[in-house]
């Protein structure tokens with residue numbers, strides 16, 4: 001796809017995020033069976049589902065995409081149905097409802113809980129460990145890609161180049177611990193039932209309505225001090241994240257495979273803030289003390305297996321600055337990327 005110079009409407013943003021990435025159309029020609037996306041109703045799932053549907057159409061194959069969620073946001077459900085994605089309303093905490101879901105060859109598991117963990121950790125543990133047990137049991141004959149997070153790794157300094165898959169998990173705080181719990185439950189199912197599984201450790205998707213660039217850019221645009229508590233991070237265009245997630249259906253294995261996905265750069269907060277300052281003609285000030293230890297993910301293995309992302313960081317910075325200056329919408333869901341004590 002030739003990317004637009006400016007993304008100035010939600011419709012165009014969703015088109016770009018849903019454009020099949022490199023290799024996806026060819027994969028759809030090879031992949032057997034239908035695709036079910038569990039937890040499709042969130043920030044990423046809507047365009048992941050649509051990217052899958054677009055790739056299937058471009059491949060000229062016949063394959064159902066089925067989106068499962070509670071659909072707290074009815075607008076998301078309507079959009080999916082308009083784009084040809086079947087929907088099933090289901091609370092995955094209800095085991096009988098999970099057992100009633102149709103069995104499919106391919107499952108992408110996106111449901112989870114992060115924010116609100118402080119003060120209500122029980123629900124986070126239930127969502128992130130009990131639901132995987134229900135899903136892993138019911139879909140034992142499927143291949144399953146499980147969205148996880150780079151937060152299962154220890155916090156490290158930028159000089160390490162980020163954590164590769166070889167770094168043993170050392171999660172800080174209950175969200176990260178329960179995320180490792182999710183991996184362990186799916187890992188158990190992969191071993192016990194032979195289910196082909198892949199654990200996808202993602203660090204920070206960028207969709208102009210939310211994300212680390214949105215959060216920093218909003219502070220710059222509003223003339224607020226930029227929070228520099230966590231000095232470095234890595235990010236990945238959400239369209240690229242969606243494409244990697246779908247393509248990893250072909251990399252599922254038993255015992256479960258593990259793959260990091262993020263962008264190739266370790267990005268200093270100050271670099272991004274200053275870039276926004278130049279584009280927005282704003283002066284930058286900072287708050288917080290830049291800590292040496294950050295959540296940093298090294299996705300070298302994914303680049304070797306699947307290639308580099310299509311949207312470079314510098315393009316994301318420009319699109320994000322334009323979006324904010326044009327008054328583009330915000331989901332009002334801060335990433336809290338500045339948190340480095342595991343309390344979400």
Ligand SMILES: NC(=O)c1ccc[n+]([C@@H]2O[C@H](COP(=O)([O-])OP(=O)(O)OC[C@H]3O[C@@H](n4cnc5c(N)ncnc54)[C@H](OP(=O)(O)O)[C@@H]3O)[C@@H](O)[C@H]2O)c1
Nearest residue numbers: 039041042043044069070071072091092111112147204205
């Ligand atoms: N976005 C990122 O940058 C990022 C980074 C690292 C990891 N991840 C992980 O990747 C996954 C997808 O990310 P996301 O940003 O799209 O997450 P999200 O916005 O939290 O979406 C997950 C969706 O799962 C659905 N869900 C939650 N509880 C459910 C339940 N009991 N039954 C059925 N559905 C339920 C919810 O939609 P309904 O209200 O419709 O049920 C929710 O919106 C998540 O697990 C997230 O933690 C994301």
